[in-house]
Amino acid sequence: xxxxxxxxxxxxxxxxxxxxxxxxxxxxxxxxxxxxxxxxxxxxxxxxxxxxxxxxxxxxxxxxxxxxxxxxxxxxxxxxxxxxxxxxxxxxxxxxxxxxxxxxxxxxxxxxxxxxxxxxxxxxxxxxxxxxxxxxxxxxxxxxxxxxxxxxxxxxxxxxxxxxxxxxxxxxxxxxxxxxxxxxxxxxxxxxxxxxxxxxxxxxxxxxxxxxxxxxxxxxxxxxxxxxxxxxxxxxxxxxxxxxxxxxxxxxxxxxxxxxxxxxxxxxxxxxxxxxxxxxxxxxxxxxxxxxxxxxxxxxxxxxxxxxxxxxxxx
Numbered sequence: 001x002x003x004x005x006x007x008x009x010x011x012x013x014x015x016x017x018x019x020x021x022x023x024x025x026x027x028x029x030x031x032x033x034x035x036x037x038x039x040x041x042x043x044x045x046x047x048x049x050x051x052x053x054x055x056x057x058x059x060x061x062x063x064x065x066x067x068x069x070x071x072x073x074x075x076x077x078x079x080x081x082x083x084x085x086x087x088x089x090x091x092x093x094x095x096x097x098x099x100x101x102x103x104x105x106x107x108x109x110x111x112x113x114x115x116x117x118x119x120x121x122x123x124x125x126x127x128x129x130x131x132x133x134x135x136x137x138x139x140x141x142x143x144x145x146x147x148x149x150x151x152x153x154x155x156x157x158x159x160x161x162x163x164x165x166x167x168x169x170x171x172x173x174x175x176x177x178x179x180x181x182x183x184x185x186x187x188x189x190x191x192x193x194x195x196x197x198x199x200x201x202x203x204x205x206x207x208x209x210x211x212x213x214x215x216x217x218x219x220x221x222x223x224x225x226x227x228x229x230x231x232x233x234x235x236x237x238x239x240x241x242x243x244x245x246x247x248x249x250x251x252x253x254x255x256x257x258x259x260x261x262x263x264x265x266x267x268x269x270x271x272x273x274x275x276x277x278x279x280x281x282x283x284x285x286x287x288x289x290x291x292x293x294x295x296x297x298x299x300x301x302x303x304x305x306x307x308x309x310x311x312x313x314x315x
Contacts (some may be wrong), residue, residue, distance in 0.1 A: 010308055013070075018239060020178075058108040058262055059150045061203065062096065062132075063194050066117035067159035067169040068210025069095050070247035075169060080118075083296050083310070092157060093127040094303035095209060095230070101131045101158050102252040106259025112142045117157070128221040143194075143311070145261040148201035151262050153194070154255060158210035160217050161189020167213035168233035173314070179301070180279040183313065192221050195268035200310035204265030207258035209251045217247045224270060226235060226263050272308040278315060289315045 016237035026241035066078050077084045094111060112133040115123040126132060135144040146153070160167030162178060172181045172189045173230075181188055183196070191214065195205040207226045208218035214297050230247035231239040242250070280286045283300040290297040296304045297315065303315065 004139045006240060013116040015242040015243045043264055056296075057109045058107055058259070059112070060101055060108045060146075060206075060259075061135075061146050061150045061151050061198075062103075062111060062113045062154045062156055062189075062242060064092065064096055064114060064116055064122075065155070065157040065159060065190070065210075066092060066122060067157065068230070069157040070251075071241060071244055073231065073241050075237055076119075078169075087125050088123050089184050090127065091244075092122055093124050094248055096123075096156055097127070098152055098208065098248040098251040099130045099207070099255045102255025103154070103259060106250070106256040107262070108259060111296050112145065112150070114146075117295075118143070123241050139176050141311075143197050146198060146201065146203065148203070150201070150203050150314065152206040152258070152265055153203050154207040154209075154258065155191060155205065156209050156217075156251070158191055158208050158218070159189075160211065161187065161191070162185070164189075164217070165214050166233040166235065168231060168236065168239040170213065170233075177220045177280055177282070177285040178278065179281045180277075181272050185275070186219075187219065191218055193266065196270060196310045196313055197224065197279060199267040199269045202267045204261070206261045207255050209254065224265060226254040226258040226261075258263035273306050274308065274310075275304065276313060277302065277304045 031115045058065040066072070066088060068105070069088065069091045071261065072078060072088055076082055077088050079085060093269070100111050110132065112135050113128070115121065123134070125134065137144045139145065160170040162170055162172040162175070162180065172178050183192070191208065198205060205218070205222045205225060208215060209228040209230060212229045212232045215229045218225055218227050228250040229242070230245075230250065231241045233239050277298070279302045281301070286297065286301050286303060289295060290303055292315065295303050298304050305315070307313070
C-alpha cells in the first residue's frame with residue numbers, strides 16, 4: 001500500500017562524539033582504554049560467483065530487521081498476529097529488493113540475505129529478488145553463513161539502540177528485558193553488535209537503512225558508511241514516513257554508492273579482550289543468566305563477562 005506523504009525534509013541528529021579513534025590497523029580503536037574505536041545451505045538465486053570478465057567476485061551479505069523498514073509507523077503494524085503484519089513484510093521485501101538491486105548495480109556479483117527480525121519467518125519468499133541467495137542458517141547460528149568470503153555487509157531496516165531519543169521503537173535485543181548494553185564502556189545496540197560479529201571475518205559495515213536515529217547511530221560507529229533514512233521517529237512509538245517510492249530510491253542509491261567502499265571499508269574491531277556489561281530491566285531477568293559460566297553478577301540487574309571472541313558478545 002503506497003503512502004501519500006511527500007518526501008519530508010530531514011534534519012539529522014547531531015552525531016555524538018565517538019569514543020573510538022581510528023588506528024593505523026583496520027578497525028576502530030580507543031583513544032583511551034575503552035574500546036576500539038526448504039533448500040540446502042542457503043537458497044541460491046541466479047547470482048554469479050564471479051564477474052563475467054573474469055574479475056574477482058564481490059560478495060555482499062545483507063542483514064535485515066523490521067522496525068526500520070519504510071512504511072511502518074506504529075508498533076501494532078509489526079505484531080505477527082496483527083492485521084497489518086503481511087503489509088509490513090511486503091514493505092520489508094521492497095526495501096530489501098531495493099538494496100539488492102543497488103548492490104548489483106554497484107558491482108556486486110553475489111548477494112546473500114538474512115531474515116533476522118524475531119528469529120526470522122518474515123520474508124515473503126516469492127517476492128525476493130531471484131538474484132539473491134536466501135540464507136536458511138543451516139548452521140543454526142544467528143549470523144547465518146556470513147564468513148570471510150564477503151567483502152561487505154548491509155543492514156536493512158535498522159532501529160536505534162535502547163535509550164535513543166526519538167528513535168522509533170528503539171531497543172537493544174529486547175525492549176522488555178534489556179535496559180543497557182556496552183562493550184569496553186561504550187554503549188552499543190544491534191547495529192554495532194552485528195558489525196562486531198561481521199568483524200570476526202574482517203567484513204565491514206558499508207550501508208544502513210532505517211529511521212533517522214538509526215542512520216545517525218550508524219554514522220557515529222562506522223566510517224565510511226552510506227545511510228538511507230526512510231522515516232523520522234516522533235517519540236518512541238510514532239514515525240513520520242518518507243514516501244515509499246522515495247524511500248526505496250534512497251535505499252537503492254545508498255546501496256549502489258556503498259559498493260564504492262569495497263576495499264576501503266574498515267571492519268568494526270573493538271579492543272580485545274572485550275569487557276561486556278549488560279543491564280537488565282528487572283532482577284528476575286538477570287537471575288536467568290547470572291549463573292552461566294564466565295558470567296559475573298555486578299548487582300541485582302547487571303552482569304559482566306570478558307571475551308576475545310566476537311561471536312560471544314551475547315549472553
